[in-house]
Amino acid sequence: MVTVIFGARGNVGRHVAAGMISRGEQVRPTSREPGTAGFPPGAQVVAADLEQPETLPAALEGAERVFLYAKPDGIDGFVAAAESAGVQHVVLLSSGAVLRTDAADNPIARMHAVVESAIEKSDLAWTFIRPGMFATNALWWWQQSIRAEGVVRMPYADARTAPIHEKDLAALAVTALTEPGHQGQAYPVWGPESLTLREQVQHIGAAIGREITVEVIPVEQARAELGKTMPSIGVDAVLAGWEAGRTTAPQVSTVIEEVTGRPAHTFAQWARDHATDFR
Ligand SMILES: NC(=O)c1ccc[n+]([C@@H]2O[C@H](COP(=O)([O-])OP(=O)(O)OC[C@H]3O[C@@H](n4cnc5c(N)ncnc54)[C@H](OP(=O)(O)O)[C@@H]3O)[C@@H](O)[C@H]2O)c1
Numbered sequence: 001m002v003t004v005i006f007g008a009r010g011n012v013g014r015h016v017a018a019g020m021i022s023r024g025e026q027v028r029p030t031s032r033e034p035g036t037a038g039f040p041p042g043a044q045v046v047a048a049d050l051e052q053p054e055t056l057p058a059a060l061e062g063a064e065r066v067f068l069y070a071k072p073d074g075i076d077g078f079v080a081a082a083e084s085a086g087v088q089h090v091v092l093l094s095s096g097a098v099l100r101t102d103a104a105d106n107p108i109a110r111m112h113a114v115v116e117s118a119i120e121k122s123d124l125a126w127t128f129i130r131p132g133m134f135a136t137n138a139l140w141w142w143q144q145s146i147r148a149e150g151v152v153r154m155p156y157a158d159a160r161t162a163p164i165h166e167k168d169l170a171a172l173a174v175t176a177l178t179e180p181g182h183q184g185q186a187y188p189v190w191g192p193e194s195l196t197l198r199e200q201v202q203h204i205g206a207a208i209g210r211e212i213t214v215e216v217i218p219v220e221q222a223r224a225e226l227g228k229t230m231p232s233i234g235v236d237a238v239l240a241g242w243e244a245g246r247t248t249a250p251q252v253s254t255v256i257e258e259v260t261g262r263p264a265h266t267f268a269q270w271a272r273d274h275a276t277d278f279r
Helices: 013-022 053-060 075-085 107-120 137-149 166-178 197-208 219-226 232-247 255-260 267-273
Strands: 002-005 026-031 063-069 089-093 125-131 151-154 185-189 213-216
Touching: 002 013, 013 026, 013 063, 013 166, 053 063, 053 075, 063 075, 063 166, 075 107, 089 107, 089 166, 107 125, 107 232, 125 166, 137 151, 137 197, 137 232, 151 219, 166 185, 166 255, 185 255, 197 213, 197 267, 219 232
Parallel strands: 002 026, 002 063, 063 089, 089 125, 125 185, 151 213
Antiparallel strands: none
């Protein structure tokens, strides 16, 4: 049974591919640039672009399962290609933003809702993974200044978030793809523990064996800094999430352990897994 893995060198997708391979499953990793590095060793990577639906029939031919990233442009083409290829189950990496009370006005929620809705209306069976903030965002926010100066500059150092390890999202996806009972399920996934941003930086410092200084800066300065490495839609989401975490405890969840049978990784474990990224 072939499983097509979109984004097979992405933070989550690469662990989905590795997890499927370690279970002895036949995978077909895809990329818009299959000739580049970063794929599981020995994998035959197929060219596919979700925003170029004409590339999809060949990538999906004979496949029964798909791990999918949310790309609203081209989703109707994906659904048509998956239905005609005989795909039976799609596991979508969606977003917890779709659950927000203001989802209709939130651009991140809207882009994921469009994809969920197209799949729900199709003949495909589906599982939606709806995560909150990824721990990997810390690479975007803090990697450069930690490596260069041993400093993190941010506005709300005592705000709390509950970051999620990408390996946990991948383990959830692999379980949903390979075990019965997950079709028609939507899983909100928050991290397992609530930590202040300052505590998260301390965990990174402990992982790399270096003291990291936290400098509190004004929000507008942070917006400009984050905008150097992130799209504005992402900057707005991050700053809104941090601001909310000043006064509201973030949601945490136990869904990873409930579904996969293994406890979710802590942020300290994530920091150790990524220590070389911060050195
Ligand atoms: N960051 C968060 O806090 C957060 C929270 C909730 C949900 N999410 C969801 O998670 C996603 C990010 O996951 P991630 O960190 O694993 O992403 P990532 O590391 O940026 O990887 C994205 C993958 O998607 C593939 N991709 C991009 N455009 C594509 C296209 N047009 N057609 C086919 N493949 C395409 C890329 O593959 P190639 O470059 O090889 O083609 C890449 O491997 C977000 O976009 C969002 O949907 C994120």
